[in-house]
Amino acid sequence: MKTAVFSAKPYDKEHLEPANQSRHELVYFEAHLNPQTAVLAKGFDAVCCFVNDTLDAETIATLGSVGVRMIAMRCAGFNNVDLDAARQAGIRVARVPEYSPYAVAEHAVALILDLNRNIHRAYNRVRENDYSLSGLLGFDLHGKTVGVIGTGKIGVAFARIMAGFGCRVLASDPFENPALQGVAEYVELDCLFREADIISLHCPLLPQTHHLINAETISQMKRGVMIINTSRGGLIDTPAVIDGLKSEQVGYLGLDVYEEEAELFFEDYSNVLLQDDVFARLLTFPNVVITGHQAFFTQEALSAIAEVTVKNLNAFEKGDTQSGEWVA
Numbered sequence: 001m002k003t004a005v006f007s008a009k010p011y012d013k014e015h016l017e018p019a020n021q022s023r024h025e026l027v028y029f030e031a032h033l034n035p036q037t038a039v040l041a042k043g044f045d046a047v048c049c050f051v052n053d054t055l056d057a058e059t060i061a062t063l064g065s066v067g068v069r070m071i072a073m074r075c076a077g078f079n080n081v082d083l084d085a086a087r088q089a090g091i092r093v094a095r096v097p098e099y100s101p102y103a104v105a106e107h108a109v110a111l112i113l114d115l116n117r118n119i120h121r122a123y124n125r126v127r128e129n130d131y132s133l134s135g136l137l138g139f140d141l142h143g144k145t146v147g148v149i150g151t152g153k154i155g156v157a158f159a160r161i162m163a164g165f166g167c168r169v170l171a172s173d174p175f176e177n178p179a180l181q182g183v184a185e186y187v188e189l190d191c192l193f194r195e196a197d198i199i200s201l202h203c204p205l206l207p208q209t210h211h212l213i214n215a216e217t218i219s220q221m222k223r224g225v226m227i228i229n230t231s232r233g234g235l236i237d238t239p240a241v242i243d244g245l246k247s248e249q250v251g252y253l254g255l256d257v258y259e260e261e262a263e264l265f266f267e268d269y270s271n272v273l274l275q276d277d278v279f280a281r282l283l284t285f286p287n288v289v290i291t292g293h294q295a296f297f298t299q300e301a302l303s304a305i306a307e308v309t310v311k312n313l314n315a316f317e318k319g320d321t322q323s324g325e326w327v328a
Helices: 010-020 057-065 083-089 101-117 119-127 153-164 189-195 215-220 238-247 277-282 299-318
Strands: 002-005 025-028 046-049 070-073 092-094 145-149 168-172 198-201 225-229 250-255 288-290
Touching: 002 010, 010 025, 010 299, 046 299, 057 083, 070 299, 083 092, 092 299, 101 119, 101 153, 101 198, 101 225, 101 250, 101 288, 101 299, 145 153, 145 189, 153 168, 168 189, 189 215, 215 238, 238 250, 238 277
Parallel strands: 002 025, 002 046, 046 070, 070 092, 145 168, 145 198, 198 225, 225 250, 250 288
Antiparallel strands: none
């Protein structure tokens, strides 16, 4: 099956080719998929897309008009896909619901450790021959209360790690996960906001979770709270969290995702002036650490993503409506 792989990086090809074993004809495009680039898919049966591709109604209409019959997302999230438009166009949509929950969970913990012990600042000081400790004071994680919002496989892996540090773990999710029995205590969100020293987001971006972290919810939190987001950027109202940082209501912020990341992350803009004033403001805070959507980026995760993506292409080619990871 001829498949156009958009937003393709060298590491995508390195993992997709062994998984594919030459079964499908994969053609790689560096460009993001959007209404302007969708015409590149002419003559292809499927497109393979990533989190920052734009699969709105306009893009999907173009894909349908040029003969595309399947969208294979090589990620878990699909909030950037207009599923109703896909159904109307007769285009099937599949995703990779899980790859390595440990990759994302461990990255969230890395952000916590970095922020707490000021590793990023200490690293820069030592490189400048400055070995002073002022301003680098941290705290013991042992005995702190950690709030986990979203307890799917990633949230569970994160909760278990934090419990291993000797933390009290609070969890919030519409559906309690039995895997957390004896590890975490399920509470209402307002209780979690009120009691947690550290809050880590592991829930999907849905209408009801959009801007879950906002001025009102931040005001309910402990003063000096640490907020970690390795899930989706839209979970956080960024101007509100900036106000929280300025007032010191928010003491630490660790982000691997950002609401307006689509035209920013995964590219090298080191020789270009940053045009996003909100993101630029975030970068001025010494108690903010941002990584560019790399939490998933491990050998194990990329291999799993490639394998499931190819499995979904195989299922579509065979007309198998059961074994693929379909969302539309």
